[in-house]
Amino acid sequence: MISVQQAITQIRAAISSLPDVTIPIEAAPGRVLAEPISAGQDLPSLDNSGMDGIAVVAADTSSASPEQPVILPLVGSIPAGTNPEKPLKPGQAIQIMTGAPVPPGADAVIPVEQTNLDYSQPVTDQEVHIFAAAKPGDNIREKGGYYSKGDMLIPVGQVIRPQDVGLFATVGKAQVKVIRQPRVGLLSTGDELTPPGQPLEPGKIWDSNAYMLAALLEKSGAQVHRTGIIPDEREKIIEALDALAALPVDLLLTSGGVSMGAYDLVRQVMESEGTLDLWKVNMRPGKPLSFGTYRRIPFIGLPGNPVSAFVGYQIFVQEALRKMQGLPPAEVESIQATLTTPVSSDGRESYIPGKLTKQDGNWVVHPNQNPSSGNLYALIPGNSLIIVPVGVKFLNTNERVNVRLLD
Amino acid sequence: MISVQQAITQIRAAISSLPDVTIPIEAAPGRVLAEPISAGQDLPSLDNSGMDGIAVVAADTSSASPEQPVILPLVGSIPAGTNPEKPLKPGQAIQIMTGAPVPPGADAVIPVEQTNLDYSQPVTDQEVHIFAAAKPGDNIREKGGYYSKGDMLIPVGQVIRPQDVGLFATVGKAQVKVIRQPRVGLLSTGDELTPPGQPLEPGKIWDSNAYMLAALLEKSGAQVHRTGIIPDEREKIIEALDALAALPVDLLLTSGGVSMGAYDLVRQVMESEGTLDLWKVNMRPGKPLSFGTYRRIPFIGLPGNPVSAFVGYQIFVQEALRKMQGLPPAEVESIQATLTTPVSSDGRESYIPGKLTKQDGNWVVHPNQNPSSGNLYALIPGNSLIIVPVGVKFLNTNERVNVRLLD
Numbered sequence: 034m035i036s037v038q039q040a041i042t043q044i045r046a047a048i049s050s051l052p053d054v055t056i057p058i059e060a061a062p063g064r065v066l067a068e069p070i071s072a073g074q075d076l077p078s079l080d081n082s083g084m085d086g087i088a089v090v091a092a093d094t095s096s097a098s099p100e101q102p103v104i105l106p107l108v109g110s111i112p113a114g115t116n117p118e119k120p121l122k123p124g125q126a127i128q129i130m131t132g133a134p135v136p137p138g139a140d141a142v143i144p145v146e147q148t149n150l151d152y153s154q155p156v157t158d159q160e161v162h163i164f165a166a167a168k169p170g171d172n173i174r175e176k177g178g179y180y181s182k183g184d185m186l187i188p189v190g191q192v193i194r195p196q197d198v199g200l201f202a203t204v205g206k207a208q209v210k211v212i213r214q215p216r217v218g219l220l221s222t223g224d225e226l227t228p229p230g231q232p233l234e235p236g237k238i239w240d241s242n243a244y245m246l247a248a249l250l251e252k253s254g255a256q257v258h259r260t261g262i263i264p265d266e267r268e269k270i271i272e273a274l275d276a277l278a279a280l281p282v283d284l285l286l287t288s289g290g291v292s293m294g295a296y297d298l299v300r301q302v303m304e305s306e307g308t309l310d311l312w313k314v315n316m317r318p319g320k321p322l323s324f325g326t327y328r329r330i331p332f333i334g335l336p337g338n339p340v341s342a343f344v345g346y347q348i349f350v351q352e353a354l355r356k357m358q359g360l361p362p363a364e365v366e367s368i369q370a371t372l373t374t375p376v377s378s379d380g381r382e383s384y385i386p387g388k389l390t391k392q393d394g395n396w397v398v399h400p401n402q403n404p405s406s407g408n409l410y411a412l413i414p415g416n417s418l419i420i421v422p423v424g425v426k427f428l429n430t431n432e433r434v435n436v437r438l439l440d
Numbered sequence: 441m442i443s444v445q446q447a448i449t450q451i452r453a454a455i456s457s458l459p460d461v462t463i464p465i466e467a468a469p470g471r472v473l474a475e476p477i478s479a480g481q482d483l484p485s486l487d488n489s490g491m492d493g494i495a496v497v498a499a500d501t502s503s504a505s506p507e508q509p510v511i512l513p514l515v516g517s518i519p520a521g522t523n524p525e526k527p528l529k530p531g532q533a534i535q536i537m538t539g540a541p542v543p544p545g546a547d548a549v550i551p552v553e554q555t556n557l558d559y560s561q562p563v564t565d566q567e568v569h570i571f572a573a574a575k576p577g578d579n580i581r582e583k584g585g586y587y588s589k590g591d592m593l594i595p596v597g598q599v600i601r602p603q604d605v606g607l608f609a610t611v612g613k614a615q616v617k618v619i620r621q622p623r624v625g626l627l628s629t630g631d632e633l634t635p636p637g638q639p640l641e642p643g644k645i646w647d648s649n650a651y652m653l654a655a656l657l658e659k660s661g662a663q664v665h666r667t668g669i670i671p672d673e674r675e676k677i678i679e680a681l682d683a684l685a686a687l688p689v690d691l692l693l694t695s696g697g698v699s700m701g702a703y704d705l706v707r708q709v710m711e712s713e714g715t716l717d718l719w720k721v722n723m724r725p726g727k728p729l730s731f732g733t734y735r736r737i738p739f740i741g742l743p744g745n746p747v748s749a750f751v752g753y754q755i756f757v758q759e760a761l762r763k764m765q766g767l768p769p770a771e772v773e774s775i776q777a778t779l780t781t782p783v784s785s786d787g788r789e790s791y792i793p794g795k796l797t798k799q800d801g802n803w804v805v806h807p808n809q810n811p812s813s814g815n816l817y818a819l820i821p822g823n824s825l826i827i828v829p830v831g832v833k834f835l836n837t838n839e840r841v842n843v844r845l846l847d
Contacts (some may be wrong), residue, residue: 039602039737058636062655076817079643083814112672114632117645131744132632132814134643151606179815187820194846199652199746203645203816207637207829225521225539229465230614236486236523236541245606248469252602265519328624339606343539366798391773407539408586409610412485412603413594440847 034315036423037382041352041362044324048331048356051213051283058201061193061256064211065358070187073204075177079116079134084174087117087151087161088121088129088139091169098331102149102162110156112153113138116399126161141167168289190359212358215255218277218330219246222263222270222299223337226382235257241409242288242342244333249346250286253354270302284353285330288345303327307336315423317381318406319345344384346419367420367435370396374428376421383421386411389436398436441722444789448759448769451731455763458620458690465608468600470661472765477594480611482584486523486541489581492559494568495528495536495546498576509556509569517563518543518792530686535566547775548574589743606698619765622662625684625737626653627694629670629677629706630744648816649695649749653742656753657693660761665689677709679797685735690764692737693757696744705743710734722830725813726752746816749826751791754846774827774842777803782836783828790828793818796843805843 035043053067082088089105092290097103110128111117120138121127123280128150129135129142145152149162180186186204187197188302193211201209226240227233240262247257258280260273277285287299300323303309309325309332333353335345355363366390376385386401400419401411420435421428442450460474474732476512488493496512504510517535518524527545536542536549587593593611594604598612600618608616621655633641633647647669654664663689667680684692688740694706707730710716710779716732716739730741741759742752762770775796783792793808807826808818828835835841 041473058651059654062659074640077814078645079639112632113630114644116641132645155645173611174812174814179812179817182796186817195655196750196816198655199648199750199816200820202636202648203644203746204635204642205638207635226518228614229609229612231612232480233485233612234523236484237521239612241606243610244465245602247466247604248602252469278771284651306592339610343603343606405490405581405586407484407581409603409606410586410593413607439603 034313037314037316037348039361040312040314040322040349044333044349044353045356045362048284048353050359051215051357053210054213055208055210058198059210061198061201061209062195064193064214065207065360065376066187066189066191066193066197067212067359068210069185069189070201070204072180072182072184072186072210074182076179076203077176079172080131080135080176081174082129082142083131084142084144085131086129086142086144086172087126087148087150087163088135088142088165089126089167090121090123090139091141091167092172093123094141094143094163094166097163097166099164102164103255104160104162106160107156107158124322126163128156135173140169140173142172143167144172162192168329173429181437192360215284215354215357216280216282217255217257217284217286218280218282219250219257219259220263220270220273220277220285220289220299221242221260222265222287223289224265228262228263235416242337245339245343245409246286246288246346249343249350253351255354265298265303267298270298271306271340272352274302274306274327278330282330283357285327285332286350288335288342303332303334305312309330315381316344316348317379317383319348319384320381322349337404340386340406340411341410343412347418347437365437367437368396369433370436372419372428372430372434373399374399375399375427376434377427378421378425380424380426382423384437385419385421387419387436388415388419389417389438396436398434441720444721444723444755447704447719447721447729447756447807451740451756451760452763452769454731455691457761457766458622458764460617461620462615462617462628465605465613465616468605468608468616468618470619470692471592471600471601472767473596473598473600473604474615474619476592476596477611477613477616478609479587479589479591479593480780481589483586484581484583485582488539488541488581489536490538490540490581491548491549492553493536493549493551493555493579494533494555494570495542495549496533496570496574497528497530497546498548498574500530501548501550501570501573504570504573506571509571511567513567514565533570533803535563542580547576547580549579550574552640575822587666599767610682611686620766622691622761623687624657624662624664624665624693625658625679625687625689626650626664627670627677627684627692627706628667629672629694630696635669649744649746652746652816653693653695653749653753656750656757658718660758662761672705674705674709677705678713681709681734685737689737691760692734693742694817695742695749710739710741714739721724722788723751723755724786724790727788727790728756729756745813747793747818748811750816750819754825754844772844773845775803776840777805777843779826779835779837779839779841780804780806782834783807783826783841784834785828787831788834789830791844792826792828793822794824794826794843795822796824796845803841803843805841
C-alpha cells in the first residue's frame with residue numbers, strides 16, 4: 034500500500050504543465066494567471082477629489098466657521114473625466130466631483146456639506162460660502178497614492194477572482210494571458226449502465242458517476258469531453274479512447290472497470306495499449322486507484338463506487354488539474370470539529386461523509402450513518418468529509434476530528 | 441441612517457421570486473432546485489455484491505479455513521448489469537462481480553482474495569477453494585439498504601452541487617426543475633470611463649466596475665446583460681435602461697452616478713422615470729446605496745468607488761439574487777481571527793480588506809494598510825473582509841475580530 038501523499042506526489046510528477054493562451058478578461062475568472070500584472074501608470078494618475086465639493090487653496094479658508102463663513106467666487110465646475118489645465122488662483126473656488134482631477138494651484142477639497150451649495154440641483158451660484166477650514170491635502174487622493182507605475186500588482190499563478198478582473202480593467206488590460214483550460218476526456222463504460230431518462234431493465238443501474246464527475250470537472254474549471262456509455266467490449270473501449278486522444282485531451286478519466294475483476298476491460302485495454310499502475314492507496318474509500326497513460330495522455334482510473342469516485346476526485350484528480358495549471362499542491366484547510374456520534378475506521382486514512390454545523394459558536398460534525406461507498410446518497414445531506422487519520426480505528430462522541438469542508 | 445440589516449430586509453421585501461424552468465441535469469450545478477427529488481425505487485434495487493468474489497450459501501462454508509478449504513463447484517459467472525433468475529443451489533458457487541445482483545438462493549459473497557481464483561485473468565476453473573467461512577449477509581448490499589422507494593432525497597431549495605447531479609442521475613432523472621437563472625442588466629455610465637484596451641486620455645480612467653460586477657454576477661449564477669459605456673446624457677441613459685428592460689431583465693444594477701452629485705444623471709433619470717430611494721446605510725464603505733424600480737424592474741445603485749461597489753455587491757446584491765431564487769438570507773460564517781495590526785473605524789459597521797491565514801493552527805488576519813474605497817488594489821493581496829461592528833472605533837493588535845472569507 035502507498036500513502037495518499039505518495040499517490041499525489043506520483044500523479045503530480047507524471048503530469049505536465051499546459052501552455053499559455055490569451056483571452057478576454059471577461060472569460061478569465063477561475064483561470065490561472067500566466068503573466069505578472071504590473072501598473073502601467075500611477076493610480077490615481079492625477080491628484081483627484083475624494084468628495085463632491087469645491088477645490089480651494091487651503092490657506093484661503095483658515096478663518097472659516099459656520100458663524101463666519103469664508104466667501105469665495107465660484108469660477109466653474111470640474112466633472113470627472115476632464116483634465117483641468119487652467120490653474121486655480123488664490124481667492125477662487127471651483128466646483129469638483131468625486132474622482133475629478135484637482136486643478137493646478139488648488140490644494141484641498143471642501144465637502145459640499147460644509148458649504149451652502151446644493152449639488153442635487155445644477156449649481157447657478159456665483160459664489161460659495163465655506164463653513165469649515167481645510168488643511169492642505171484634505172479630501173485629495175494623491176497621484177500614485179494607490180500604487181506607482183511599475184509596481185507588481187498580481188503575480189503569476191493567481192487563480193483569477195472577480196476583483197482581479199476588475200484590476201485588469203483598472204490597469205487597462207482587455208486581454209490577459211492565462212494557462213489554457215485543461216481538457217479532460219471522461220469515459221463511461223459498463224454493460225450495467227443505462228442513461229438517465231431511459232427505462233431501467235432489472236439488474237441495470239442509471240449511469241451517475243459520469244454526470245457527477247463531469248460536474249466536478251467543470252466546477253474545477255476543466256473542459257469536459259464525454260463519451261456516451263461504452264459497452265464492455267475491448268474494441269469499443271479502444272475506439273472511444275482513441276477518439277478522446279485525437280481531440281486531444283490532457284487527461285483521461287474513468288471510474289470503475291479498472292480493478293482486478295474479470296470484466297474490467299478498461300484495465301486490460303490500458304495494460305495492452307498503454308501503461309497502467311494499479312495502486313493500493315492507504316485510504317478509505319478509494320483504495321484501488323489506477324494511474325497510467327494512453328497514447329502518452331495521462332490516465333486516472335477512479336473506483337466505480339460513487340462515494341469512492343467522489344473522494345478520489347477531491348484528493349487526486351484536483352491535484353492533477355492543479356499541476357497542469359502550474360499550481361502547487363492544494364493547502365486544504367481542515368476545520369476542527371466535535372463528533373456528535375462515534376465513527377469507526379479500519380486504520381486506513383478514512384474520509385467519512387458528514388454534516389458540519391456551528392452550534393453555540395463551536396463546530397460540530399454529524400457523520401453519515403450509512404457510509405457505504407456504493408451509496409451516493411451518503412454525500413447528499415452533508416457538506417463535508419470527516420478525516421480519520423492513518424492508524425486510528427475508533428473515535429468516540431465528543432472527540433475532536435479534522436473535517437474537510439466541500440465547497 | 442439605516443442599518444445593514446434593515447437595508448437587506450427592504451431589498452428582499454421588494455424582490456419577487458422567479459419562475460421554474462426544466463433543464464438538463466448537466467446544466468444544473470449552481471442552480472436552485474425547484475422540485476423535491478424522491479426515490480422512484482429502492483436502492484440497491486436488488487440484493488447485490490459489495491465485492492468481486494463468489495456467491496455461496498453461507499452454511500456451506502462454515503468449516504472453511506486456509507488449511508482445510510471448502511471446495512465447491514463453480515456453476516457460472518454473474519457480471520454487473522445482468523439479472524440472474526436461476527437460483528443457486530446449496531453446494532454450488534458462482535462467480536460474481538461488484539454491483540452484480542446476488543442470485544436467488546445465495547446469501548453471502550466470499551471475496552476473491554479468500555479463494556484460490558485469480559480475477560485478473562478470465563476464470564476457467566471448474567471449482568473454487570474457499571479459505572474462510574461466511575455468515576449470511578456477508579458482502580451483500582441489501583435491496584433498499586441505501587434508501588427505499590418514496591424516500592425524500594433532496595428538498596426544494598437545495599443549491600445544486602456535483603454530487604446532487606450524480607443523485608439526479610442515480611434516480612434516473614435526465615432533466616430537473618430549477619429556478620430560472622436571474623437576468624441582470626448592468627449599466628456602465630460616465631464620461632470619465634474608457635474601455636480597457638483603448639488608450640487613456642488625461643483625467644479619464646478605464647472602466648473597471650462593470651467588469652468586476654459582471655464577474656461577480658456570473659459567479660453568483662446570474663446571466664449578465666451589459667450596456668457599453670453610456671455617456672452622461674439623460675436620453676442615452678434612458679435608451680440603455682429601456683433596452684435592458686425590454687429583454688426583460690430581473691434586476692438593473694449600476695455603480696456610481698447615483699449619489700447627490702450634480703452630474704449624477706442616473707439618479708435624475710430614476711427619479712423622473714422610475715422610483716428611487718437614496719439610503720444612507722450605517723456601513724463603511726458603501727454608505728450611499730440607492731434602491732428603486734425602473735419600469736417595475738428592481739434597481740440597485742451601488743456606490744462608484746470600486747471597494748464600495750464590491751462590498752455592496754457582497755452584502756446587498758447577493759441577497760437580491762438569493763430572494764429571486766427563493767433562498768433565505770445568507771448565513772455568512774465569519775471566522776474569529778487575531779489582528780496583526782490595529783484597525784480604526786468611524787463607528788459604522790466597517791468592512792476592511794484583509795488577508796486571513798492560519799499560523800500555528802490559529803487564524804490571524806492582516807488588514808490592508810491602504811483601504812481607500814477608491815483603491816480596488818486593496819482587495820487584491822487579501823482574501824477576506826474584516827468586520828468592525830457598529831459603535832467600535834478602534835481595535836488593537838492581538839484583538840479578536842470577525843472575518844468574512846471571500847470565496
